[in-house]
Amino acid sequence: MAASAYLVITLGSIILSLVMGTATPAWLVTMWYPPSEITGKSPLVPVLGGLLLLGLVNSWMLWQVLRGPAPTAVPMSRAARWLRLLLYADVVWLLIPSLLPGLVETVIGLALWVPALVLFTMVFTGSGWPFRLALLLLGLMEPVRSLVYDLADDSVFRLFMSPAYQVTVMAAGVASFVAIVMLLLAQRRDGRWSRMTLLIGLGIFASAFLVELVDGLTRGSTIESIAEAMDVLYIVWLARTAHELNREPKQNAPLRVPTAVAAAATVLPLMVIGAEGRPHLTYTWQSDEPTECWTWWKPPRVADVPANKRDWAYVCSVSKPSRHVSDQELLGKGWNACARFAAGEPVRARPALLALLCPEVIGRKYPDLLLSSAQIAQQEAEKENIQRERLRREARKEDALCRDPWPALRTRFQATASYYDWDTQPYGIYDAEADTEEDAEKIWDAKQVDTLATSGQLALIYTPSQDWATCVTAKALNSAPPPLRRKGWDEVVEADIISESGRLVMETLSASKVRFPNLARNGPGRYRLRLYTRPGVDLVLIYPARRAA
Structure with missing residues (x-):
């Protein structure tokens, strides 16, 4: 009665959909969830034809599921009663639409199936304990694989699976296939299940194959969703297995596969493989999961x-x-x-x-x-080396043109180098062992930046932006130098700088790598920095502040 009522409701929804010009009513009745936007873009008549066929399939499924248990021939054991209860619970769980997360659905499904698998090995007769033990071990591999697969569903781990993991997943799939075959063989040896139940169990493989075939031919269309909903043989097999569990075990005749089923099993793979001249599907075959590929920003060499x-x-x-x-x-x-x-x-x-x-x-x-990446890197390194050497030669020429602007004030702790200020960046003097990040922020945050800016253990010297080199001479003195006339200089400024480590260094200015000496002659303490500057020439004098005049 329930199956007939569902069929009548399906026919009514099909007629209503034709009148309204939309597949929504029929979709809700047969698919049991709202249609997507793709459904509205598909032709109405083919979609309704597929939904009518799905309604017939669902009616047949309900007729198979809602039948009561077979008449009891012999008293049932406690394991058989629990097995029947778990099988019916699994059927109900599969029939009820669920909006739970995928991991939660997987855990609930495993909680129903794993105990049922254990009870199967206890209920079966006609099979020895080695066969049932192998069935249990192989059957448990698929639940473990499903659980691990769902746990890694949203992780980066799925994008870069190791070959060992892929082989393990493939082995688990083969073990699941073998376990279902062994389960059907154990049912046949037990003898209490009918031939139709066993054939429906074998049909599970064919229905799954047909769903994949439709998926590959339709490429994500509405027909694909309808075909997936028709994959109900597993639910029917569970219901019939529970329904016939009350029968008396006996030795049945060997299961004979009908000729039509054998012919279909031969023809269906040929439909996918095609003729010899057509392309064969090899690596991923419409797989949405990046288990075989990885993403490159550019093609590999x-x-x-x-x-x-x-x-x-x-x-x-x-x-x-x-x-x-x-x-x-x-x-x-x-x-x-x-x-x-x-x-x-x-x-x-x-x-x-x-x-x-x-x-x-x-x-x-x-x-x-x-060329390989290593060869390309080697070529780039050679080009960079040639470029650096060219810059060194040019810098050495510029350094040779620089002269000491105050040759009368001689000290062993001095150096002269050329400095290019292409990007209006200053050069600095700082404590070699200090963290000058805060000092630099204070200087950069200042509203007005002068030619010489100091803060703590850092001094920055801003020279005018120009297209020629600035000759920078730095001299470290033991005491304050004599006053130098300002004539010939655009600006003369002074400021204090601190060295806690006793090492004040000038950053490398020239591409020729001219090294400046330690500018803190008297070790840790406060130093005075005097800057003389004019276009193309900077003179920096550093001496202890406590000895300043």
């Missing part, structure tokens, strides 16, 4: 990729998550582009990408693309 992984690297570089294109289709387009490039025809593909497929063709015109 062909010399950095092993020869057996260059096709893979090309697919990873050109595939886009928004476009569902098979790997072999991408490779086919790449090889065609290589052929056109070799013939001298214009191609839209980047040579750096095509070099992964046909390096010998691309290398004739772009030999640099065949």
